[in-house]
Amino acid sequence: MNNRLTTARSVVFQDYQDIPRPVSMIIVEHDPEPSMIVPRHSHPRAQLAYSVKGTFTLHTEEGAWLVPPNRAVWVPGGVEHEMHARGQAVSNRSLYIQPDASPDLPTECCVIEVSPLMRHLIIEAIDIPLLYDEAGRDGRVMRLILDEICGAPKIPLHVPMPRDARLLRICRALLADPSHDGDIEYWAHHGALGRRTLTRLFRDQTGITFTLWRQQVRLMEALRRLSSGTPVTTVAFDLGYESPSAFSAMFRRVMGKTPRHYLGRSDMDLD
Known part of the structure; x- marks a missing residue:
């Protein structure tokens, strides 16, 4: 020292x-x-x-x-x-x-x-x-x-990472751009493996489904944007939710609070 x-x-x-x-x-x-x-x-x-x-x-x-x-x-x-x-x-x-x-x-x-x-x-x-x-x-x-x-x-602000190099390629791309709207066929092609292999191997190596993992990544990205002052409505639509209320319902289900109450802000546009 x-x-x-x-x-x-x-x-x-x-x-x-x-x-x-x-x-x-x-x-x-x-x-x-x-x-x-x-x-x-x-x-x-x-x-x-x-x-x-x-x-x-x-x-x-x-x-x-x-x-x-x-x-x-x-x-x-x-x-x-x-x-x-x-x-x-x-x-x-x-x-x-x-x-x-x-x-x-x-x-x-x-x-x-x-x-x-x-x-x-x-x-x-x-x-x-x-x-x-x-x-x-x-x-x-x-x-x-x-x-x-x-x-x-x-x-619960964590996503597990797989060990397989093909799955890691997919996960790192989604972490870099959580709002990407590619479907599971797109991501299977991105990782150079079949859809069934992707779904089976992903669950085996992370303990959760690819869909749930992606939802968790989007929740984490939503929190990052909300914390920087982005309105709930903008975050919801940017991340592919049908409506701000659907996003807020998901947020409350996972986090136990609405975005407004979780972040302690009274200026948000929607609960």
Whole structure:
């Protein structure tokens, strides 16, 4: 660890892996770019990346997770991952956590709800020294953050990724353009395999049908657009829904809330 980290923070995530404390935090800001990618990497500590502003996607060999504002994604230590964002400013607070900090921490990648308490604790932690007093108030704040992570509800903003190269070609194309209106025959041709092979192999390797996987990708894209201020009506039609009400019904069925209530916005054009 660079000695200057005892008094100043770094913007390099590797500098936070050996700090002799259970939890450390880095603040990351990205200006709007057509396509921003944090290249594939891993680190010994687990990471909780909390989105303050903007929406990004975490990618691993196992799947992709969407992280809207005021939610967070958990990445266990040692898991190779990369982060993508498109056309928007992104601001996040990444907590790096020792693997043995708590036995109740998640063991797999997941997106979690960030409670109002956790949000305020993370804000408070910004001013906590890197080498904080573990037995004092700062240490208690960090332990309470751990408790909040362990008890946080998980959100179904994830799609599993297949291993077959032909299916991966299809999935990556859909992740790049979720609004593509090609039917299953089109995607079978895109992957250079038959329709029956596509449907059978996709279920075998992901545990869900191709149709359900595609619906989940579109939900994730809808959240990304809604988070950036796109009206519900525009999102619904762009993603192929017959009406805004049909889209909102699907959203509520999966997320348990309407788009307006999920994103905490009163200016949306439709529930």
